[in-house]
Amino acid sequence: MSNVVTTHSTQEKVTVTGRQFRSAMVASVLGWSFDLYDLFLLLFVAPTISALFFPTSSPTISLAAVYASFAVTLLMRPLGSAIFGSYADKNGRKKAMIVAVVGVGVSTAAFGLLPTVPQIGFMAAIIFLILRLVQGVFVGGVVASTHTIGTESASPKWRGLMSGLIGGGGAGLGALFASLTFTIVSAIFPGEAFNEWGWRVMFLTGILGAGAGLFVFRSLNESPLWVQLREENKVKDEKNKDQEVVLEQSPLKMFFKKYSRVLIVNLMIVIGGGSGYYLTSGFIPTFLKVVNKVSPEVLSGVLISTSIVTIIAALLFGHISELIGRKKTFLLVGVLNIIGLPYFYLALADSVTTFSIYLNAMGLVFLGNAAYAPVLIFLNERFPTAIRSTGTGVSWNMGFALGGMMPTFVTLASGTVENIPNTLMYFAIGIFLVYIIGSFIVPETRGNLK
Numbered sequence: 001m002s003n004v005v006t007t008h009s010t011q012e013k014v015t016v017t018g019r020q021f022r023s024a025m026v027a028s029v030l031g032w033s034f035d036l037y038d039l040f041l042l043l044f045v046a047p048t049i050s051a052l053f054f055p056t057s058s059p060t061i062s063l064a065a066v067y068a069s070f071a072v073t074l075l076m077r078p079l080g081s082a083i084f085g086s087y088a089d090k091n092g093r094k095k096a097m098i099v100a101v102v103g104v105g106v107s108t109a110a111f112g113l114l115p116t117v118p119q120i121g122f123m124a125a126i127i128f129l130i131l132r133l134v135q136g137v138f139v140g141g142v143v144a145s146t147h148t149i150g151t152e153s154a155s156p157k158w159r160g161l162m163s164g165l166i167g168g169g170g171a172g173l174g175a176l177f178a179s180l181t182f183t184i185v186s187a188i189f190p191g192e193a194f195n196e197w198g199w200r201v202m203f204l205t206g207i208l209g210a211g212a213g214l215f216v217f218r219s220l221n222e223s224p225l226w227v228q229l230r231e232e233n234k235v236k237d238e239k240n241k242d243q244e245v246v247l248e249q250s251p252l253k254m255f256f257k258k259y260s261r262v263l264i265v266n267l268m269i270v271i272g273g274g275s276g277y278y279l280t281s282g283f284i285p286t287f288l289k290v291v292n293k294v295s296p297e298v299l300s301g302v303l304i305s306t307s308i309v310t311i312i313a314a315l316l317f318g319h320i321s322e323l324i325g326r327k328k329t330f331l332l333v334g335v336l337n338i339i340g341l342p343y344f345y346l347a348l349a350d351s352v353t354t355f356s357i358y359l360n361a362m363g364l365v366f367l368g369n370a371a372y373a374p375v376l377i378f379l380n381e382r383f384p385t386a387i388r389s390t391g392t393g394v395s396w397n398m399g400f401a402l403g404g405m406m407p408t409f410v411t412l413a414s415g416t417v418e419n420i421p422n423t424l425m426y427f428a429i430g431i432f433l434v435y436i437i438g439s440f441i442v443p444e445t446r447g448n449l450k
Helices: 018-044 046-053 059-091 093-111 123-152 156-188 192-204 206-217 224-239 251-258 260-278 284-290 296-324 326-349 354-370 375-380 385-404 406-414 417-441
Strands: 002-006 013-017
Touching: 018 046, 018 059, 018 093, 018 123, 018 156, 018 192, 018 206, 018 284, 046 059, 046 123, 046 192, 046 284, 059 093, 059 123, 059 251, 059 385, 059 406, 093 123, 093 192, 093 206, 123 156, 123 224, 123 375, 123 385, 156 192, 156 296, 156 354, 156 375, 192 206, 224 385, 251 260, 251 385, 260 326, 260 354, 260 375, 260 385, 260 406, 260 417, 284 296, 284 354, 284 417, 296 326, 296 354, 296 375, 326 354, 326 375, 326 417, 375 385, 385 406, 406 417
Parallel strands: none
Antiparallel strands: 002 013
């Protein structure tokens, strides 16, 4: 088996072996899953962390503070993509991926060693936030590399599917790994033991992702499009060696100078995709705990089920975008979400049986994760190979940073736990109105990755 990809400048065909394709696919999916596994751990222990690092007289305010710390990480992700994306465009996607994935794992494990407010006072919260900032930089670097090398190694007919596989498959696996970890750790450390030691063990498992990443990336080949571009530049340098050398702009400068308008339009789509993810998959653990008040056993079961649904939704709508185009898929998903999310939020809040909780939670997650399935390949197709990691990483992380802040805004706007479902409904309607408008504005990009 082999795939054929082409360079943007010469349209020259580059053959990728089946092994190279599978290696890039596995590395991208697992790299992104390790990344989201580390982020999801905080969502699973949010109620515990709120009491240990952000204690207040109001449980809702404490919970909002935890989500604010999550948002702090998201705000650092564009900076991480700017740094690692520029590095990946200059030196290769593989090198950037290795450093970023290991950095995320190590910084996550460090949370398990932190002192708490009862131990050292308010400095515990400050140290916690600083470490979240560091983690955010590495997370942004993971996006810049995983979100390009996989699609650049795929043949055109599979790029939509690859987009869904990396974005949703990685997210689903990350959530699944986190769900399984939570299930095991909460069983080993039940009740108050979890609040004392279990949450630390959850974070310390982040080091396993770093180790697994190093093992997986050993056999990873560099992106064929990036390699081809490097070879072309070498030929140009050889031809022009006797002439005056004109220094090219850095990928980051080129991106902001020539593609700032593209970035603004991209964000109308990416913010919707990020919000769809964080207001469904990202918010479900807290929703089920504080609104439905489910048992840990039901919570674990629902989260495992929704993790699988995440993968299915992303694969389905990623491939649909290859069949009917990115633009039409965005419009379709936008309409489905603006109708479906309000219904499922309210239905889940009113659910009294375990079956209805499972059903409505899976409906929410299916629609929310469909929203970003084609986003990865859409962003890849908006930028040339020379700045693709930078452009994709910054666009994705800026949009997902704003989307990731939505749980904080929802929690604060709700005021009380009882108001959370209605607030989620109104936020979803407003966000996906912008998403639909963006779908009309953006051009069709299918086939532009060359």
